[in-house]
Amino acid sequence: MIIGRVIGNVVSSRKYDSLQGYKLLLIRPQYSDKSEVIVAADVMGAGVGQQVIVSFGESNQHALTKNAPIDALVVGIVDNEPIIDLSEQP
Amino acid sequence: MIIGRVIGNVVSSRKYDSLQGYKLLLIRPQYSDKSEVIVAADVMGAGVGQQVIVSFGESNQHALTKNAPIDALVVGIVDNEPIIDLSEQP
Amino acid sequence: MIIGRVIGNVVSSRKYDSLQGYKLLLIRPQYSDKSEVIVAADVMGAGVGQQVIVSFGESNQHALTKNAPIDALVVGIVDNEPIIDLSEQP
Amino acid sequence: MIIGRVIGNVVSSRKYDSLQGYKLLLIRPQYSDKSEVIVAADVMGAGVGQQVIVSFGESNQHALTKNAPIDALVVGIVDNEPIIDLSEQP
Amino acid sequence: MIIGRVIGNVVSSRKYDSLQGYKLLLIRPQYSDKSEVIVAADVMGAGVGQQVIVSFGESNQHALTKNAPIDALVVGIVDNEPIIDLSEQP
Numbered sequence: 001m002i003i004g005r006v007i008g009n010v011v012s013s014r015k016y017d018s019l020q021g022y023k024l025l026l027i028r029p030q031y032s033d034k035s036e037v038i039v040a041a042d043v044m045g046a047g048v049g050q051q052v053i054v055s056f057g058e059s060n061q062h063a064l065t066k067n068a069p070i071d072a073l074v075v076g077i078v079d080n081e082p083i084i085d086l087s088e089q090p
Numbered sequence: 091m092i093i094g095r096v097i098g099n100v101v102s103s104r105k106y107d108s109l110q111g112y113k114l115l116l117i118r119p120q121y122s123d124k125s126e127v128i129v130a131a132d133v134m135g136a137g138v139g140q141q142v143i144v145s146f147g148e149s150n151q152h153a154l155t156k157n158a159p160i161d162a163l164v165v166g167i168v169d170n171e172p173i174i175d176l177s178e179q180p
Numbered sequence: 181m182i183i184g185r186v187i188g189n190v191v192s193s194r195k196y197d198s199l200q201g202y203k204l205l206l207i208r209p210q211y212s213d214k215s216e217v218i219v220a221a222d223v224m225g226a227g228v229g230q231q232v233i234v235s236f237g238e239s240n241q242h243a244l245t246k247n248a249p250i251d252a253l254v255v256g257i258v259d260n261e262p263i264i265d266l267s268e269q270p
Numbered sequence: 271m272i273i274g275r276v277i278g279n280v281v282s283s284r285k286y287d288s289l290q291g292y293k294l295l296l297i298r299p300q301y302s303d304k305s306e307v308i309v310a311a312d313v314m315g316a317g318v319g320q321q322v323i324v325s326f327g328e329s330n331q332h333a334l335t336k337n338a339p340i341d342a343l344v345v346g347i348v349d350n351e352p353i354i355d356l357s358e359q360p
Numbered sequence: 361m362i363i364g365r366v367i368g369n370v371v372s373s374r375k376y377d378s379l380q381g382y383k384l385l386l387i388r389p390q391y392s393d394k395s396e397v398i399v400a401a402d403v404m405g406a407g408v409g410q411q412v413i414v415s416f417g418e419s420n421q422h423a424l425t426k427n428a429p430i431d432a433l434v435v436g437i438v439d440n441e442p443i444i445d446l447s448e449q450p
Contacts, residue, residue, distance in 0.1 A: 037176070057148070
């Protein structure tokens with residue numbers, strides 16, 4: 001999983017029926033040297049600015065009420081933002 | 091999932107039978123520092139220039155009428171293009 | 181999926197039995213800023229120099245006659261090579 | 271799989287029920303030129319500073335007592351830290 | 361799949377039972393601009409210095425005698441090392 005910041009959502013009127021009912025959040029992965037935006041399905045009601053935990057791949061099907069072509073899912077909302085200095089050698 | 095721009099399609103006469111009936115779109119992932127082109131199957135009729143939502147991996151099988159070796163699938167067409175500034179710290 | 185160029189093949193006498201019968205092609209992903217070589221199983225008879233479509237992951241099992249530890253599979257041979265300029269903004 | 275260093279954990283009160291009971295560790299992948307932090311579920315009791323082996327994807331479901339949207343799992347704690355010089359050509 | 365060089369192995373006394381019986385090899389992916397070390401399970405007896413073919417993801421379960429949280433598996437030992445010049449345009 002990764003930790004990401006919700007920066008907005010994307011609306012798609014023409015989409016697979018099985019995606020109906022999911023908010024599609026725009027999320028920027030954090031604590032990473034990659035710079036990208038992913039789209040994750042959400043039913044937890046995460047809001048813009050919140051840090052969330054996103055899980056990827058087929059494992060998500062185990063959390064959906066019915067199967068859907070969702071490869072990224074918000075599985076938790078972070079309580080306290082971890083302070084991490086990526087420049088430190090692990 | 092990711093958001094990508096349709097830039098064309100690729101034709102493959104010699105392909106697995108189970109890929110018949112799918113248009114194979116050439117898509118450039120957006121809002122990412124990676125520079126690449128992916129091939130995604132599409133039955134939604136997305137056109138060149140449109141922004142689409144692409145899902146990856148085995149989860150896509152849940153949206154196909156019959157199983158096929160498809161690891162990237164257009165699952166939605168974006169209504170309004172999100173304005174995102176990747177240089178901003180999330 | 182991705183588009184890649186076949187640059188050769190690799191021979192492995194000591195391999196899992198379920199890999200018998202597959203040619204293991206060396207493929208360079210194209211239209212990407214990544215520089216790498218992947219190994220993909222092939223039963224379509226793609227030759228060196230040809231452009232092929234490669235699919236990744238568990239979805240490939242739906243195209244195999246029997247299950248095998250194959251995570252990359254040639255699923256089509258490209259008819260006409262797309263002309264793509266990665267330096268253009270999508 | 272990868273080897274990573276445990277650098278802390280993240281707390282998420284609002285998460286999927288099936289994630290209850292798992293500690294969510296913050297892990298920095300080692301022996302890699304990528305700089306990122308991943309979140310992995312753990313039931314082995316790995317502590318901060320320890321090196322662990324992390325497995326990704328659907329395969330993890332085979333190690334869980336019940337299915338859950340977990341795409342990264344601590345599957346072992348390293349006995350002795352390997353000494354590896356990435357600048358050496360393999 | 362990828363081709364990698366075996367550079368050692370890692371010992372983990374505290375690991376999932378289902379990982380017992382597998383040697384956990386340290387492998388450096390070759391023919392790639394990424395610099396990293398992966399851990400792959402091996403039952404083929406690959407030795408340090410040898411080139412191996414590694415497969416990733418759920419597909420590996422089809423080669424295991426019983427399911428296990430293994431996302432990278434040595435599926436073959438390379439006979440003759442391919443000579444590849446990554447600086448050449450594919």
